[in-house]
Amino acid sequence: MRPHPTRGRITALDAYDIRFPTSRRLEGSDAMNPDPDYSAAYVIVRTDVGDGLEGHGFCFTIGRGNEVEVAAINALRSHVVGLRLGEVLSDLGGFWRSLVGDSQLRWLGPEKGVVHMAIGAVVNAVWDLCAKREGKPLWKLLADLAPEQVVALIDFRYVEDALTPDEALGILRRARSGMGEREERLLAEGYPAYATSPGWLGYPDSKVAGLAREAVDSGFTQIKLKVGADLGDDERRCRTARGTIGPGVRMALDANQRWGVDEAVGWIRRLAEFDPYWIEEPTSPDDILGLAAIRRQVAPVRVAAGEHVHNRVMFKQLLQADALDFLQLDACRVGGVNENLAILLLAAKFGIPVCPHAGGVGLCELVQHLAMFDYLAVSGTLQDRVIEYVDHLHEHFLDPVVIVRGRYAAPTAPGFSSAMRPESLAAYAFPGGAAWQTPYDESPAGPYDESPAGPYDEPPAGPYDESPPGPYDDPPAEGPPA
Ligand SMILES: [Mg+2]
Numbered sequence: 001m002r003p004h005p006t007r008g009r010i011t012a013l014d015a016y017d018i019r020f021p022t023s024r025r026l027e028g029s030d031a032m033n034p035d036p037d038y039s040a041a042y043v044i045v046r047t048d049v050g051d052g053l054e055g056h057g058f059c060f061t062i063g064r065g066n067e068v069e070v071a072a073i074n075a076l077r078s079h080v081v082g083l084r085l086g087e088v089l090s091d092l093g094g095f096w097r098s099l100v101g102d103s104q105l106r107w108l109g110p111e112k113g114v115v116h117m118a119i120g121a122v123v124n125a126v127w128d129l130c131a132k133r134e135g136k137p138l139w140k141l142l143a144d145l146a147p148e149q150v151v152a153l154i155d156f157r158y159v160e161d162a163l164t165p166d167e168a169l170g171i172l173r174r175a176r177s178g179m180g181e182r183e184e185r186l187l188a189e190g191y192p193a194y195a196t197s198p199g200w201l202g203y204p205d206s207k208v209a210g211l212a213r214e215a216v217d218s219g220f221t222q223i224k225l226k227v228g229a230d231l232g233d234d235e236r237r238c239r240t241a242r243g244t245i246g247p248g249v250r251m252a253l254d255a256n257q258r259w260g261v262d263e264a265v266g267w268i269r270r271l272a273e274f275d276p277y278w279i280e281e282p283t284s285p286d287d288i289l290g291l292a293a294i295r296r297q298v299a300p301v302r303v304a305a306g307e308h309v310h311n312r313v314m315f316k317q318l319l320q321a322d323a324l325d326f327l328q329l330d331a332c333r334v335g336g337v338n339e340n341l342a343i344l345l346l347a348a349k350f351g352i353p354v355c356p357h358a359g360g361v362g363l364c365e366l367v368q369h370l371a372m373f374d375y376l377a378v379s380g381t382l383q384d385r386v387i388e389y390v391d392h393l394h395e396h397f398l399d400p401v402v403i404v405r406g407r408y409a410a411p412t413a414p415g416f417s418s419a420m421r422p423e424s425l426a427a428y429a430f431p432g433g434a435a436w437q438t439p440y441d442e443s444p445a446g447p448y449d450e451s452p453a454g455p456y457d458e459p460p461a462g463p464y465d466e467s468p469p470g471p472y473d474d475p476p477a478e479g480p481p482a
Pocket of ligand 1: 256
């Protein structure tokens, strides 16, 4: 970042418990998470600069426990409020280390779990503020940094045996070649996406087939199905989906950690006849050697994982152990943008394509920036790369993702695309928001529903303020100011 002469300070770090009642429609249902309520432990960083700009970030959770994440964010407040904004923005690497380095909070990890995710939310909020001040979308802000500036953002402790700062510099410097042309291509053509929405485990077969057909018709060249609860059901669902999309469309499978190692091998071999593009999270995300063993035994089916991999140190080992064919980083699992820069560079060093995890609430909005930065400034390629896309809850964001013919259009608004609409923050505040006060709206079943799953079109979930968004820098009308 260029020097920031501002004299302002960070005056507030506010956290909000925001939850969406997605479990009512089995959206997001998989073999390990049958009834998620997609939620965000939401952060707003405020300053006294007087420019009307705020930093927004969040952790994604799936309901219960979101209040624990909010508490962890609140525990970081003393590290953030009162800091000189210019000093923070001119040394975001140092800011990251100051949060991760709290010696007492560190005991709760280290660098994993609730506290680390809270750090990620705060770090991402500050990056959102930084990009807004620079007047650029985050992907562009990052791509415009000099390689030396990117390296200064990364904590190489624990990964230097696999990736030195000099090697990272080399990767970034090589990627300068052709960056301008890639940026033009990105803006013109977008970034490839795949569709997960057809394959939730709780959906009946007719809905899977209908949504799969819709995805292909709208330009997606890859879909994903949830598997792992019942082998007979999986064979039938895979046959249905493959029969619907034909042999030319990629079909990935996702077991969401359901199996042990040997069980995974047997199960995947049974599903291999349906030509899966990858098997995702076949076992525990912590089982590095187990994932490597599965990968060896199920080839040519490929292994993908990463959405629950909690830091750069674990990713380093997964890469060193040849455990992955695709690395699925997550914008909200690790310690924010800084740590994901390390993970992108590790993946580039090992030659493994990054296919980010998304979905949930707001993950698509965030992770597109990281993938686009990777294309411009790290890997320099779209080969074998694709970002997950799930078409839920985007309407709650001020700068929602835009999908055109199965590709993410590059966002152009300044920031990290992380800000939710103020009226959504108010309506979905838990437990006091209007969405949690009203009974479920029983509207008629959709075209693919066999009951009792309910309509698949998103209903109005309670009173929803359709008036234009209020002043952007106003705090939400409801929710704990903390
Ligand atoms: Mg997954």
